[in-house]
Amino acid sequence: MKLYSRENLDFILFDVLSVQELNKLTFFGEYDKENLGMILDTASELADKIKPEHIAESDRNEPELKNGRVQVHSAVHEFVKSYAEAGFVGAALPEALGGFQIPKTIVAAIDFILCSKSNSFIMYTDLAKGVANVIATFGTEAQKQRFLPNLLSGKWLGTMCLTETESGSSLANITTKAIPQSDGSYQIKGQKIFISAGDHDITENIIHLVLARIEGAPQGTKGISLFLVPTRLxxxxxxDVGSIGIYHKMGQKATPAMHLEFGANDTCVGYLVGEAHKGLSHMFLMMDNARLSVGSMGAGIASAAYYHALRYAKERKQGKHLDESKDASESVAIINHPDVRRMLLSQKAFLEGTLGFILQCYSYLDLQKHSPNEDEVEKYTRLLNLLTPVAKTYGAEHGVSSVNQALQVFGGYGYTADFPLEQLARDVRILPIYEGTTGIHALGLLGRQVLRDQGKALAIWRDEVMKDVHQALEIKEIEASASRLSLEIEHFFEITQHLAELTKKNTADIYLADANLYMEFFGTLNVGWQWIKQAIVAYEKMQERPDAVFLKSKVKTMEFFFTYEIPNLKGLKERLLSLERTTVKTDDDEILM
Structure with missing residues (x-):
């Protein structure tokens, strides 16, 4: 069954983002549209091998800790093997390190395809890619030679180990210790919790990236270092890496979340990655990629839910036409009911708009990393710092609401295990928590990124958006939507200026109290921007193909987004411009009572 649209993916990649033009950069010189399309074909073939019954089985039968090792479903073994054999683990790495120098934008599209089929399976390979990327960037030559070939081949997998019992969103409180040894290695001692794929029987070795504090290091985040800790030497x-237990999760059950102990017998060996006390900045390379990946996962899960709901809405007959002029003698497919169409269009608008936004961020990542122009590198670095948390949180939060709407289309059947929607609803719920909660990212956006360097990143962003707005204003069919986006951008800067004034009055609690709503406003603007971009291209193509249903659907969905979603910004504006902060003024006992 179709769980994503290849036509839509190609449209965004090649028509809107023109990702094939990345081959103007030396690093991507070998890749044109044809062979990039062939890579996506391979991903589609791999997705087709994942059987629905295996997804259901791996959800019902959680991984088990037996005889000191976690056992996972055999289908996960097969997926990891096939993914690695396709070369996808190291796809974006330089050829000199065993990679294929494929644009990360395409790698993200690969994972979107696979995530639409199974979001749990892709977790294992995502983590392996992240570990390989950190080693490729910060590792010594000896570390690259020792670890990369086995990671890229799928012989080994990896994890990132940050969270501790008393150190979740605030990593400054990490207590895991690293004790220097005479041979240059470190003895690692401590516990980590919620470690995805922290133990399993897929590979003979798991390479953990562990945040720890070297003895005598400064307190706080400046004293944290990063270590490679294999389960086997x-x-x-x-x-001496042990599994204390498995967390029994609400969803994504095919991927175990582990409580790990390092050094219970004082014999756990770790190897410093990069510079001492720079561990958090090194780990952020993996975390920023992971954050974009979480946003993409939201789109991938929502895609699966949308296509299940769309198929059901076309087949399920219930009720009569509301239009009395039409034949009311027979029941009609529920897709004919306006409220069902609203839910389907809402899902489609989120899915296709957010996917465009996330893939654009990945294209910025490719340009930032490989452009020879220093000014361009600075520009894309600023844009990524600004937009990465927005792409993550919007994809995650609206992924949840989109899947909920898909379940609603199914009615009571959606709540049963007879259909996949209840599993997707459980799977997607973790995304606003993974890799930094929505609230934490909102505080970072408003508290740091927006006003940094006198708001330079935000000014660059506005210039980027307005280029497309000005082009759209010349097209009669989308002029009104472009004009509305321009107006809402003015409102956004009005809000930003209003909040900035509060920082001068030493009122940080009032300034940041509704950061989450500010994030929502900004995310909606970015997806609105993507719909303007897509509508421009669709309209241009319609001049040659006026009857193309796909293109007409693009323009119609853009109209829906501006009719149903953009108006929500009015209420957000009113709240953000108000100085009334009930959340700040409410006492603890008033909440408890």
Whole structure:
């Protein structure tokens, strides 16, 4: 069954983002539209191998900790093997390190395709890619030679180990210790919790990226270092990494979340990655990629839910036409009911708009990393710092609401295990929590990114958006939507200026109290921008193909977004411009009572 649209994916990649033009950069010189399309074909073939019954089985039968090792469903083993054999783990890495120098934008599209089929399976390979990327960027030559070939081949997998019992969103409180040894290695001692894919029987070795504090290091985040900790050493001996237990989760059950202990017997060996006390900045390379990946996962899960709901709405007959002029003698498919159409269009608008936004962020990542122009590198660095948390949170939060709407289309059947919607609803719920909660990212956006360097990143962003707005204003069919987006951007800057004034009055609590709503406003603007971009291209193509249903659907969905979603900004504006902060003024006991 179709769970994503290849036509839509190609439209965004090649027509809107022109990702094929990345081959103007030396690093991507070998890739044109044809062979990039062939890579996506391979991903589609791999997705087709994932059987629905295996997804359901791996959800019902959670991984188990037996005899000191976690056992996972055999289908996960097969997926990891096929993914690695396709070369996808190291796809974006330089050829000199065993990679294929494929644009990260395309790698993100690969994972979107696969995530629409199984969001749990892709977690294992996503983590392996992240570990490989950190080693490729910060590792020593010896570390690259030792770890990369086995990670890229799928012989080994990886994790990132940040969270501790008393150190979740605030990593400054990490207590895991790293004790220097005479041979240059470190003895690692401590516990980590909620470690995705922290233990399993898929590979013979798991490479953990562990945040720890070297003895004598400064307190706070400036004293944290990053270490490579394999479960097995080069000689094959156990490295004193133990599994205390598995967390029994609401969703994404095919991927175990582990409570790990490092050094219970004081024999756990770790290897410093990069500079001492720079661990958090090194880990952010993996975390920023992971944040975009979480946003993409929201779109991938929402895609699966949308196409299940669309198919059901076309097949399920219930009720009569509301239009009395039409034949009311027979029941009609529920897709004929306006409220069902609203829910379907809402899902489609989120899915296609957010996917465009996330893939655009990945294209910025490709340009930032490989452009020879220093000014361009600075520009895309600023844009990524600004937009990455927005792409993550919008994709995650609206992924949840989009899947909920898909379940609603199914009615009571959606709530049962007979259909996949209840599993998708459980799977998607973790995304606003993964890789930094929505609230934490909102505080970072408003508290740091927006006003940094006198708001330079935001000014660059506005210039980027207005280029497309000005082009759209010349097209009669989308002029009104472009004009509305321009107006809402003015409102956004009015809000930003209003909030900035509060920082001068030493009222940080009032300034940041509704950061989450500010994030929502900004995210909606960005997806509105994507719909303007897509509508421009669709309209241009319609001049040659006026009857193309796909293109007409693009323009119609853009109209829906501006008719149903953009008006919500009015209420957000009113709240953000108000100085009344009930959340700040309410006492603890008033909430408890």
């Amino acid at each position: 080069e000689n094959g001996e156990d490295n």
